[in-house]
Amino acid sequence: MIKNSIIERILQKALSNGADFSELFFEDSTSSIMQLLDSKIVKSITGNDCGAGIRVFYGHRAIYAYTNDVSEKGLLKAAEVVSKAEIDNKSLKVVNLIQTEYDSPHKIITPFSSISNNDKVAFVHLIDTASRNFSEYISQVSITYMEKVQNIMIANSEGLSAPDQRTYARVYVSSIAHKDNQMQTGSEGPGALMGYEFFKNIDPEKLGRTTAERAVKMLLADYAPSGKFPVIIGNAFGGVIFHEACGHSLETTAVAKGASVFADKLDTQIANPCITAIDDGTMPNRWGSTTIDDEGNATQRTVLIDKGILKSFMIDKLGGMKIGLPSTGSGRRQSYKFAPTSRMRNTYIDIGSDTIDDMISSVEFGLYAKKMGGGSVQPGTGDFNFSVGEGYLIEGGKITKPVRGATLIGNGKDILNKISMVSDDLKLAEGMCGSQSGNIPTCVGQPTIKVDEIVVGGRKEK
Secondary structure, rough: OHHHOOOOOHHHHHOOOOOOEEEEEEEEEEEEEEEOOOEEEEEEEEEEEEEEEEEEEEEEEEEEEEHHHHHHHHHHHHHHHHHOOOOOOOOOOOOOOOOOOOOOOHHHHHHHHHHHHHHHHHHHHHHHHHHHHHHOOEEEEEEEEEEEEEEEEEOOOOEEEEEEEEEEEEEEEEEEEEOOOEEEEEEOOOOOOOHHHHOOOOOOOHHHHHHHHHHHHHHHHOEEEEEEEEEEOOOOHHHHHHHHHHHHHHHHHHHHOOOOOOOOOOOOEEOOOOOEEEEOOOOOOOOOOOEOOOOOEEEOOOEEOOOEEEEEOOOOHHHHHHHOOOOOEEEEEEOOOOOOOOOOOOOEEEOOOHHHHHHOOOOOEEEEEEEEEEEEEEOOOEEEEEEEEEEEEEEOOOOEHHHHHHHEEEHHHHHHHHHEEEEEEEEEEEEEEEEEEEEEEEEEEOOOOEEEEEEEEEEEEE
């Protein structure tokens, strides 16, 4: 890392033309990616990325520059660039840096370097073989194995100095089933803030079969009906709807601009009382967790919605200044090439008191969306459109048959009031979230929930 005396000079240089605040983010990351396709390893890349970003505030205006020249000369040059973005007469001094060491709950047991490449390749091939052997309909399997160690250090003109190390492990599996010019995909992408012990805890054959089974089941299924009726949305990745349609609107990135439908709704009822929603960066070894955020603040557990009432936003330093609220440890970024903004961590709807059986039996005709797929959202309005990766018809209070091709169409603000039942089978799922500060690891999640009415797009009449 960089000596404190050099950091202080850099921060002081950044303040030299009247900025109110300066910050240095230093990163040294090593990552490895291996990809399998057609039962062959087609890509195996290991790389290192080292650089730093410097940010200053002039009031509520932020200026950011980054460089991969981490010499004192290179960093001072970047500091000079941001210092000259605006000029004021005042001159602040850097407070003496005091390093803060946070006790991390994210324990790493098995470093990636302690495992041979042959073992990693064998793990990937076990997934591939299990998927292909599941059914003759499986025509393609794609697997991406990823490991990353990110070392960071954050310092600012208020005296903060905080280091952190983050170790990420993930495998993404996509199995494609094919018949008569029709294709369906089953996918899973588990990940964690862990070392190689994460892969040791995965059953590779079960993972391969799971993705293949979903693809084949949907390939042989009838098409879903269209209309407006109740939908029961499964746990884990079902939480992607809350994440996309509501979560981003609760980040100060949107709230501070007035671009969120929830901007003026603090302490008001925005959801059915059965809904409590949480964004938690403290969960040990979870994919979206960190010990500190990318502004050097200790990460937190933030209750966003409590029994239907909006209690908090996800707040970074600049966003907090704009709306007059303290940071929730939500400032995140992909790397030193991005300035931090408010972002989600592990975001989920909390457990309720209903049972899945009660939910199913309460529906005369509807859809059980066991596994959600991808989709799109209009951030300003919350309007969304999501595909259902694995769906089943509900008839007469019972699950009857699998259906494919369903989409859920609605509005994030509206759906919060249409959720009437929440079970206790909370589960999280891993993904990558893209926004202004790049792509970052996040978890989505929820128990199984019942939405009383939503528009379902399909190919058949109800």
